[in-house]
Amino acid sequence: MSDEAIHITRGLGGEVEVNGPVDAFAASVLARAGFDTYPTLRGVWIRLPFDLGRTWENEHATWAAEMLTAARYSVDLDPDLCPTPAAASAPPTLHRTKTAMTAQPSPAGTPRRPRR
Secondary structure (H helix, E strand, O other): OOOOOEEEEEOOOOOEEEEOOOOHHHHHHHHHOOOEEEEEOOEEEEEOOOOOOHHHHHHHHHHHHHHHHHOOOOEEEOHHHOOOHHHOOOOOOOOOOOOOOOOOOOHHHOOOOOOO
């Protein structure tokens, strides 16, 4: 780990990108938060996908900063990326759909057999 901070900022083109000393563990944390890594001539470019909305980008950038801070990295988060107070400190919600294997039949819908 380096003493220099990892910077999460909104670039000139509107993209959310990461600059600074990112080692393998920090890269895996950023990948977990939704960041993509692209090779360049000068190293790598780490950024969130484009066109998913400012709210989504702000939530994921803040979530990445919180996870990196919890792992004792020094993180500098651009103030423009801070989400609204209601959504702060919460990871993005996952929506799960019920399938035939996970859906439970309702108790009212099951017929009862008479006792003998």
